[in-house]
Amino acid sequence: MAGLSQNEQRVLTALREAGGTLSQDDLAKKTGLADSAVARAVLSLSEKQLVKEDVTKKTGLKLTEEGESFASQGTPERRIASQIVRSGGRMSLNDALHKAGLAENYGPIATGWISRKKWGKIEKLGPEIQIAISVEPAADDDEQLIKRATGERILLENLPDNLKQAADRLLKRNALESEIETGRIITLTEQGKSVDTDSAVTEAIGPLTSELILTGEWRNANLRTYNVSSPVPPVWPGKYHPYLRFLRNLKRKLVALGFVEVTGPTVESAFINCDCLYMPQDHPAREIHDLYYLKEPSRQSLEPLKHILDNVKKTHENGWKTGSTGWRYKYSEDEASKLILRSHGTALSVRTLLSPELQIPGKYFAIARCFRPEFLDRTHLTEFNQAEGIVVGEGLNLRNLLGILEMFAKEVAGADRVRFKPDYFPFTEPSVELQAYKENYGWMEFGGSGIFRPEVTLPLGIKVPVLAWGLGIDRLYMMHRGIQDIRQLFTPDLEWIRKQPVK
């Protein structure tokens, strides 16, 4: 058997010498190894099926302070008996106590045991007690046990019957104390009996040291073989959050398709978030979804947007120069200046169209944190991400919009087939819902899109068609990770995050 360390060999040898079985403590004594070294060797040997371990419960015995004094000076009855024998075989109790250096209160104890042990005669002459012991008594069971227990712990269960009785007596005399202890009994297996313990005699080495490497000693050293199949403590790397990693991949795909990423403010004016998207201030279409408003500051100056504010206002009221009837109501600049939390990524498309950096033709996208007053449940978050974008250019048409959607479904979602359904948004016309078919998932809604209405583009000074799209990325992520509950996106479960594969 290759790969027995020196410690393992010592353990095997000790077991053989002891007839095949020893307690772990005895093994430590016999081998001279530390307890921990024995435990390691035994674990390794039992993995090799050379030994087996049994757990036993034993009563450990130990001398008390009183017992220790019995061991060093003798029991009170022994000390008195010795004095009497030495003084000619007869003495009064008081004299004997005095000569033996014992206090008076030991009198009844000593006489009690002398008489019970039948060492001599106790005679009462008036007030005086006379003791007669002619020969020194032989050492008795009690004294034998005290001797055995001197300096070590002994096991009650290992004692012969006469000493077990002695232990009972000494426990009652408070010379011994007992404690239940769990012991490990190591026994050689059949395989262990026959193994060749001479095959490796050098000390097995665990970790390599710099010295071993530099001197080349490691070649001659007995390097311990490790159980490479057994488990080790876990380590956790730092890594990207799975959802943010998913978003990074999504961004790369969109960049590969020629889209430029844009960012913008989380807190927006209702003007940018709604009015510029032709969502009327006093009309049900405004309520396509609800908005979070800010308490303080509650409004933002629209001064920097003054050049388009008037266009938007007139478009809402009467269509301005867009060829539209408009929504036909009295537009409120105060309502427009209200601060809200961005409720859809389309707000960023407005920002892009207003940006001096806008290139026509151009393709833009944004992944935006959006907010809506919703209660959290399996399918709703109050805070979520939207991927939104626009394609701006002369001559773009509905078929181009369908082309973009088809590309997204196949490239981004890995869909097998796509189909289109009429959709509704106050800011696009025509509006198209993208449905994607994926094996094992069936048809599902994957995004909304459309061509920005003239009432949206013309007031912003854009005279070419703008194709706008949004993708349901949270649902795509849930499919990607096999998640059923959307709240898992923001899970505070570190263990789950740590265990997610990087993909």
Place this chain on the structure above:
Amino acid sequence: MPNLQFSFSDFEQLLGKSIPNDKDKLNDLLAFVKGDVESIEAQTVSIEIKDSNRPDIWSVEGICRALRSQLGIGQIKPVRVTAKSGLKVIVDKRLKAIRPYIACAIVKQLTPTDENITSWISLQEKLDLTYGRKRERSSIGYYNADLIKSPLHYTVTNPDAASFVPLGGDRKMSLKEIVSSHPKGLVYGPIVSSFKEWPILHDDEGKILSLPPVINSNDLGKITTETRNVLIEVTGTNWETVHNTLKIVVSALYERKGRIHTCLEKYQYGPQKTVTTPDLTARNRTLQLPYASKILGIDLDPGRAVKCAKKAGYGVIRSSSKALELEVPCYRIDIMHPIDIVEDFAISLDMNSLAPEWPRIPTIGALSMQTEQREILGEIMIGLGFQEILTYVLTSTEIIAEKPLVHDQNLVQLANPKMSTHTTLRNWLLPSLLEFLSHNTHVDYPQKIFEVATCIQRTKTSSEDRVGDVLKLAATIIHPTAGFTEIRASLDSLAQNLDRRFQIEPAKHPSFLPGRCGSIRYAGREVGILGEINPDVLVSWGLNLPAAAFEVNVDPLLNG
């Protein structure tokens, strides 16, 4: 997005065609009206109509009208008036400042089933709620026309002076009583209760029809299966809304073979002194074919265009190679621009029959600066062994101020929070990280986490009060020997890898342990803070191991 229910048999009957009771097939069909089937339970179909600007399809009657023309079932007959009803409405001039407009019609020869009545009430509720802005702009009432004597008087009264049995009630209540105790009164009463005198509608014999817009009378305003002739009345504050609403309702009843009869309203104010309602005249619109072709990306010839128009329910007056002259039905109040007609054409063509074409626009894609920055910071922090986490921007004052022991007067709060846990926009990240750690006390330590995320910062001076995004990076370590040296070493490594030099100066911050807290300065500006977390803060989060953290503003660091 309106939701509605109808029975499958009623749907088939109105459609004039039998169709399979199957969710997918029905969904395909409802795509024409932007409808989605929510559920089919036995005979009851629940659907959602996505179009929140087309009340003409917010009823099973309207949906079937639209589908019949798409599918070419039967002859398309424009909705029209049969005759005058002779009913007049005299409007009191005192209503001008209260609820100035009223429009009425009588639809005769109806034979309603219970189901029909349910459908009409559902349409009324949807119109009142959305288009009528919770009855403030307009509200609808139905009455048994046979019990009413012309002329009607739309007038005002003292709230204590009039009383009637409200719909569904069993005793007379004064107007005041209705508004203060009736369920509908409690909801809609506030629309009129601030006025000294309230609107009232009664007939020539003094029988009260309703307290607009709160509730109808039980005597006159109850429609049953016995009712044959229904008076529809719409009152409101917006002329156009009131008249449009009436058109939508009578058009739906017309689908139930009702005969529409007009009424006459007489005003002492307003755009017209005498008005005949409803006015079901179609509007004429010209659609330029090159315009439609350009948007659709196909060559739309006049023959195909005419077919599209008819399927979409438009009347075609004349067509040429350049343009179509169309009649837009009166109930299509959503048509604002020719683009709306183009969309109807796209739907009629079936968008799935158009060949998708990836736009051939050569552009060079690029990530935003912010994404690039996040990746740089992410690479360093992850290399240092930190796990990236994701938390909410919306939090509560308890989490960002009370627990960290910070007294911040400039927190940005929501005016209309939905949940007590999401009331405030965070202005720093560390509390989100501590909250995260508090959920993981049973998970293997050491724990090292970081997040690069948006915070909302408020800048308040005497001249301005503004809010804006600030990108921050925060990192926290927690384990039995976590301390200042370790977090400082991580921060130093971050600085070194960003090729920046930070100065750390002693600082005081209530969230950190005194004497073990420093401010991070870069190029003479304070850009962040670091230190060991104050044990009181740890305990408030149920954390019982030492923790240390840093938080820095990304912008001055990477762009400064």
